[in-house]
Amino acid sequence: MMEDALELLYTGDLHLGRHPSRIPDDLDGPELSPKAVWLSTVQEAIDQDVDTVVIAGDIVDQENRYFEAYGAFEDGIAQLDEAGIPVVVVAGNHDFDALPEMVDNLDSDTLQFLGREGQWERWTLEQDGEPVAHFDGWSFSAEHVYESPLEEYDLPETDDAPQIGVLHADLDSRGSRYAPVLSSELRDTPADAWLLGHIHSPGIQIDSRPLALYSGSPQPLDPGEQQAHGPWTITIPKNGEVRAEQILLASVRYDQVSVDVSGVEDPQEATSVISEEIKEHVRSELDTRSLELSLVRVHLTGRTDAHSALVDRHRSMERDLGFRERSVSVRIESIDVDTRPAIDLEDLAEGDNAAAYLADLLLEIENGDTRESYGNMVDDSLAAVRQAHSANAYNPLRRETELRDPDDNDAIEHLEQQARVLLDTLLSQKGGNA
Template identity: 85%
Template sequence: MNDALSLLYTGDLHLGRHPSRIPDDLDGPGLSPKAVWLSAVREAIEQDVDAVVVAGDIVDQENRYFEAYGTFEDGIAQLDDAGIPVVVVAGNHDYEALPEMVDNLDSDTLQFLGRGGEWERWTLEEDGEPVVHFDGWSFAAEHVYESPLAEYELSGTDDVPQIGVLHADLDSRGSRYAPVLSSDLRDTAVDAWLLGHIHSPGIRIDSRPLALYSGSPQPLDPGEQQAHGPWMITILETGEVRAEQIPLASVRYDQVSVDVSGVDDPQEATAVISAELKDHVRADLDASSLELSLVRVHLTGRTAAHSALVDQHRSMERDLGFREGSVSVRIESIDVDTRPEIDLEALAEGENAAAYLANLLLEIENGDPRDTYGEVVEDSLMAVRQAHSANAYNPLRRETELEEPGDADAIEHLEQQARVLLDTLLSQKEGNA
């Protein structure tokens, strides 16, 4: 290999889905995964990469095949015209749809590896000489309970780089989505493992072999925080493999904590939140491709506006929005974790309802409330589980896996309600006085 090789790598496109929680007035096709896929294609052509690699879940589900087909075909045609080969494997979402799609596409350069759950190698050649091997495996069913690496027997090479392409669940024993272990990846002769399945991008093994998840190029829900986009993989003449993310996503989800200690009312809190979010956009975000920043705001601190924030945070979520440069900033949700300006220790010395609540809150802050308030925690747990099972959450369950609430959720709910009730009792006492 005389020169460095470059690969544009992505995965989990989920063509046919759309990011959640997008405000109606800002929504449009430009915020879809399809738009980011075509942006990645343009990037590959502009950078004149040697190949594009897509690590599975190109189509979101079989019933979105036709919605995804045209966009994927458009990207493949552009890469075909540029003479850039594309290596793909199937994931758990497109194990049926992707093979059919590949068979229907008229492309000379599209390489589908691992059909039927069998390892397969394709070699990129230059002037008749091999320059890099791609070893790939594809899902043949929705669920795979055994590690695909148990059947990986493709031989190593002395001087030609090997790239493994695999849709799998790394270091998650018992997973039904092709569980593999980092130790097993390290035991192979592969120089880099390009993985799909996990939507949060990042390097998982920062050594030989390099192993990383591209993540979804466009984040799809608030759980997929931080920057997203394809990766540029560079294989140097020395054999060293380098990876650098290209932040092409037009949507970004984040969480920002805002201390509103000393704030007297929600209007003042709004000003503090806006200032914090502007600083966040300026300091932390790459705005070159970004169009929308959706932020989950976590409010902390002791404030006289605690009850008003609990009562009004939903309207604040709807109303608080602005532009910072080319980026629209909106609130995805506001989590009110503030505390009233109350001396709980002094209040707890009484014998009334306020003292009971003060003692409960002190126990939550400093210990395990189940020891003293077990029945109250149990009642709270039943309440949050009943809310979790409500029909209103059925659409969300179909899109994501919602875990059943546990003790931590019950205690968080109990704490918030106790603080609101205590603040109300003290407000009534002040009014009567």
């Protein structure tokens, strides 16, 4: 508890009721759920004897997962209640209606829900009758909020204790439907720190007074949520700068590893190279104390005679490649084949045939001048990619995440991959004289 500094444990975007995606069936289980990491977070708060736990919204994933989330949240709150640790929460866009109901149904003396009905609210932590910290919170009252909540922030400035803002919002994203807030607005407040929710990638956004950061989701939920995840400790000394430190409690980690397979002659050799690169990545880059599963997106690069074979067989490689490194199970989430046939494109482009045309196209893509010479092909590729993107098969993913619309970069990437495969096929069929 507080002596020379206020200690908070801060998290958000728990999304209780949801489960990380792309986990292989043979490894899936309740220990990889957000609930498990939430309960580990509770235990961490108790072990550290923090002054307060702060949760910045989206505790419940969806209203239809209310009952699945309720028991897990109640369990954690009961443990914190017994330890005498107060909990400050605000509602986000996913639980704007479910969280108030859940809070009202919980029997807790220490749970503080701030900002009901979109109205700023302050709760003060006291010790021996004296204020220790002021928490200013605002909650979503509807799924979409188009105006900055800080336009209505008028709570008085205090000098008797630190002020901590708790807010679920979309920082520096004008036009957002999710409470758009500017960094300049945060700087104009008297708060010592702003603890934010909504963005699942953790990180400090303002590294000065006021400190502002996103906790990120404590357990990553899909391959787009790469890097390390877990709650944060926020230390506010009586004199000095606010400090933030992440606690790596997530049991799942999504990563991307680039592997150069230049000179590789077949997929079997490529598999060996991939395995060694990933093992080295786990050994040198990852904190494995809480980690149980590493899901890796592999990006293959380089010129290789195995290019076509890798394109044909990368799906089976994704399924078959798996191992343990130390205490961590490693699986391949996907393999992106960005290799090139082991050919001299400059020499081949001097010809007057289909292979020369494809070689010139690939050189233009490498040089970044694709639209200048092949604008019509880029337009056709973009139309094809967008048509695929709008297919019904992607509807479940759209419901879970916000998919961005394909752009020129996606179209050129698709065009490049198809051109490489076609060129390699032409050369193999005609002995290099296409």
